[in-house]
Each structure stands twice: as C-alpha cells, then as structure tokens.
Amino acid sequence: MNTKVTIAGVTFQNPVLTASGTFGSGEEYSQFVDLNCLGGVVTKGVANVPWQGNPAPRVAEVYGGMLNAIGLQNPGIDVFIKRDLPFLKQFQTKVIVNVCGRSESDYLEVVERLNDQPVDMLEINISCPNVKEGGIAFGQDPQMATHITKEVRRLSVHPVIMKLSPNVTDIATMARAVEDAGADAVSLINTLTGMKIDVHRRTFALANKTGGLSGPAIHPVAVRMVYEVAQAVKIPVIGMGGIMNGEDALELILAGASAVSVGTANFTNPTVTMDIINDIRYFMMEEGVRNINELVGAVR
Secondary structure: OEOOEEEOOEEEOOOEEEOOOOOOOOHHHOOOOOHHHOOEEEOOOEOOOOEOOOOOOOEEEEOOEEEEOOOOOEOOHHHHHHHHHHHHOOOOOEEEEEEOOOOHHHHHHHHHHHOOOOOOEEEEEOOOEOHHHOOOEHHHOHHHHHHHHHHHHHHOOOOEEEEOOOOOOOHHHHHHHHHHOOOOEEEEOOOEEEEOEEOOOOEEOOOOOEEEEEOHHHHHHHHHHHHHHHHHOOOOEEEEOOOOOHHHHHHHHHHOOOEEEEOOHHHHOOOHHHHHHHHHHHHHHHHOOOEHHHOOOOOO
C-alpha cells in the first residue's frame, strides 16, 4: 500500500501535514505525536522581524469551531533559524516554512534568508494585510497576488506554495493568477472572516472585533473551494479547513487535494494527525486502494 505523494518534486511519506499556526514548530506536540510519521510539518508563520500579534482576548469558541485573531505572533526569522529549524531537522518529516509579511520586502527578506537553510518548501501566507496598500490582503487582489508570487518565485530556491484566502469572490481566479505567476502549488482554505459578540458584556468577544473562523463549520466550504481550484489549475492543491478525522481528509483528497493540512483539530486532540494517517491507511486497506494517488481528484 503506497501512501506517498509528490508535490513540486518533494515526496511526502503520506499526505497528512500540519496546518500553520496550529502546531507551532513541532516541539510542543512532539510529546504526543511521532513527527517521523507525519508527511510534513508546516511551521507557524515566520516574519522578517518578531511580531507581537494582536491584543487579548484573541481567541473565542463558536458553534462548530473557533475564532482567532492571534495576529501571526512569531519570534521572527532569526529565532526560527537558530532554535526551531534545528529541532525539526532531527526528524525525517518534511519541513514547510510558512512565510508572512506586511509588505513585499518583508516576504522577500524571509525567502532570501531561507535559501541556504535545510527546508523543503515555502508556504506563502498572502492573507497578510499589505500596509502599503491600505491594509488589503495580498490574497484578495489577483494583481497583487500575481506580483508577490512572481517576486517570491524569482528569489526562492525552494518550491513555493501560495496559501489562498477564501475571503474572495472567486477562489479559482486567485488560484489561476498565482499559477500563471509561477507558484508550484496552492494551499487552501485559510480562515473565513467572522465575528462574535458577547451579549452580556455588550462588546466584541475579540479585541480585534473580527477573527478567522476555523474548525468543522468551514469544512464544506473548504471541500467546495478545493474542488473548484483543482478543476481550474494544473499545479498540486493542498487542502485544509475543518479536518477532524480521516473521512474529512479523504473528502478533500477526493475533491482534488494531493495532500491535506490538519489545523484546529490539534487543539482538541493533540494526536489527531496520527489518527488521521491511520484512518487513511485503514480506508485504503478496506477499499482495496493500493496507491493514495488513485483517490486524488477521483470525484469529478
């Protein structure tokens, strides 16, 4: 039984990855999960300088998931290279670095710093607000997404995954834009923008007012968008959004995802990635599927 998948020349031992921002850089979860068994670890967002993130409260539980307005808090590229990357390289899992920035130069500085580092791929978070364009996210404007993709692809020696925002009118248009600009793969979906109000305190549950909705509530949206993008582009798709178990992961694979990233479920079940890997293997055995790639995009 073959569970290996290859994306942009990088071969993963299985299609189960961690979603950025929900797994740290692996060390926190290593007491629960054998990192050697994961397809890959996608790190928390890494910026050119430390980011403090948004003020508290910045997490709220909602029906079917959670809202977060963490604000991509991270210690910056220097700490990542010195502390986090050496830890991850102890394991045979693939390392995908999620890159965030508030301007084009922010992204490119991190990409350039990673060129001589032992990482396997970069995932570029274009849901970050471009401060020079009045705060609009890079991933909400096809021209802006095209430009940042071209510049990252020009500079990076590593394969580039562009992480797409669902907060757009047409996700397929965004996917085609980054594909045409040279992206090696796309990942989706990032969180949906939501809001929660505390009726007793008559105020917003999050200090930021809005936050990113994740968890099982967004899974059907993720399945639909992964399917639409897989039909629209020729590059590989990495699917995410509300994966809680093996069946959820397989839905996204059948919709066209070559691999999946597990996010919010890590907070409720720290061993969930291992459970999902086992669920997929059991499904393949029960269904007589010899190669996981037979399932990718099997539903047309």
